[in-house]
Amino acid sequence: MFGISRAMLLVCLIAALNCASVGYDSSMMSSLNISTEFKERFGINSNTKGLLTAVQNLGAIVGSLFSGSIVDKFGRKGGILTACCIVLIATILHSTATTLAQFFVARIVVGFAKSIDIAAVPTYLVELAPPKRRGFVSGLYWTCWLLGAIISSSVGYGARRYDGDWTWRIVCICMAAPALSCIISLFLVPESPRWLISRGRDAEALKVLARFHGKGDETNVLVVAEFREIKEQIAFEKENSFPTLAAWWKAFLSDKANIRRGFILITLGMFEQTVGSNIITFYLDDVLALAGITSDASEFAINLSQYCVAFVIALIGICLVDKLGRVPMLVGGTLYSAVILACMAGLTAAATGTAAGRNAIIAMVYLFQIGYAMSWTPLSFSYCAELLNFTIRAKGMGFYVIFDSLVGFFCQYVIPIGLDKLGWR
Structure with a gap:
């Protein structure tokens, strides 16, 4: 299926569950x-709404x-296990919260x-995926973010029937x-063969490569070539490794290829x-309010259905990554998103007085998700993981998260304030 083995499909399933979380x-x-x-329980206004949504980025920067x-x-x-355990701690804190501070x-x-x-999952997928299907496999990671969003929206939609705090505590x-x-x-999947080789566990790594790329045959030509290439690459990188982080950074910045990688990150x-995804993802209620749609039931239904549309489109997108190329898809998706947001602004400014105008704004929400999910959803993280070599891949993904989270904090904080004060503008 999709040109990858059953064992690799199992790894993809683990990645899907992880990113869904x-x-x-x-x-x-x-x-x-x-x-x-x-909103009534915690006295939420546009300022606190922005902070509550954006503050996760501060944790991401530290992490x-x-x-x-x-x-x-x-x-x-x-790394995956660590992330999941921290999520369980966060679950307890969220579900027992009695104050805004908690x-x-x-x-x-x-x-x-x-x-x-x-830092863990895209790295894991890139290091385990067959070379010819790396775009599909690594793109699946952030695509399944939408699967988690669908589950979250479904739970929120269903929890409306309960009274009081349970409507949000269940979520x-x-x-x-x-x-x-x-x-x-x-417990069902192996460790990355590259990481195993870096720890001197060559026999285990060879078995993993054979299982995933050679149908269990350790003498398979592709498996032998990959194993030799990985060993040589890791040996070279270890010989040229650095004792301190400062020395590592100095060497990183002295390499023009690494500077370009850093610029891309x-x-x-x-x-x-x-x-523009922050507007549609986190503040759909404000966008719909500008269009005159204020019913909780309608907002939940639109929120759930737009995530479902985005998930289906993202699955199509990851099938096209290896055929169309990374950069053309990102550029095309960005231009498309800009056009849709401009149309949404114009409709919100001039057409909210009619049912047709309000329906057109709702349609723009779905159209935006089609363009974004086709391009940025499968590529925003996987492209970064692909362009980094082994010794800098995990740290490089952490470097990416710093800038992603800094800008994310700013955007997610100011958007609800802007929608409140400036409206469609």
């Missing part, structure tokens, strides 16, 4: 921002300082887990389900947050 945690605020009971070291020291599976802390903890996850409690599923499933991290 992150997607649930992040997009949960979309459901809570719609919930009237949640990114350690995520690379955790993933390199304890392995890619160890909820803020819970959001920061979620961000910390997210940074470790982003928080269910955060534990994807994380627990991922922890259990980790920074710009992708910034652009991923400014394409």
Whole structure:
């Protein structure tokens, strides 16, 4: 199926569960921002709404300082396990929150887990995927963020039938389900062969490569070539390694290829947050309010259905990555998103007085998700993981998260204030 083995499909399933956990945690605020009971319980206004949504990025920034070291020291599976355990801690903090301060802390903890996850899972997938299907496999990671968003939106939609705090506490409690599923499933998949070789566990690494790329045959030509190439590459990188982080950075910046990699990491991290997805993902209730749609039931239904559309489109997108190329898809998706947002602004400014105008704004929400999910969803993280070599991959993904989270914090904080003060502008 899809040109990859059953064993690799199992790894993809683990990645899907893992990113679904992150997607649930992040997009949960979309459901809570719609919930009237949640907003009344904590006295949420445009300022606190922005802070609650954005503050997870502060946790991600702090976590990114350690995520690379955790993933390199304890392995890619160890990093995934660490992220899932932190999510369980965050679940307890969220679901038992009685004060706004506790909820803020819970959001920061979620961000910390997210940074470790982003350093671990794309790295794991890139190192285990068959070379010809690497775009599909690694793109699946962030695509399944939408799967978590769908689950979160569904739980939020269903929890409306309960009274009082349970309408939002149920959403928080269910955060534990994807994380627990991922922890259990980790027993079914192996460690990254590159990490195993870097730790001198060559026999285990060869078995993993044979299982995933050679149908169990350790003498397979592709398997032997990959094994030899990995060993030579890691041996070379170890011989040219550096005793301190300062020395590592100095060497990193002295290499023009690494400077270019760093530039790509920074710009992708910034652009991923400014394409417009934050508006649709976290503040759909404000966008719909500008269009005159204020019913909780309608907002939840639109929120859930737009995530479903995005998930289907993202699955199509990952099938096209290896055929169309990374850069053309990113550029095309960005231009498309800009056009749709411009149309949405124009409609909100001039057409909210009619049913046709309001329906057109709702249509723009779905059209935006089609363009974004086709391009940025499968590529924003996987492209970065692909362009980094082994010794800098985990730390490089942490570096990416710093800039992604800095810009994410700013955008997610100011958007609800801007929508409140400036309206469609």
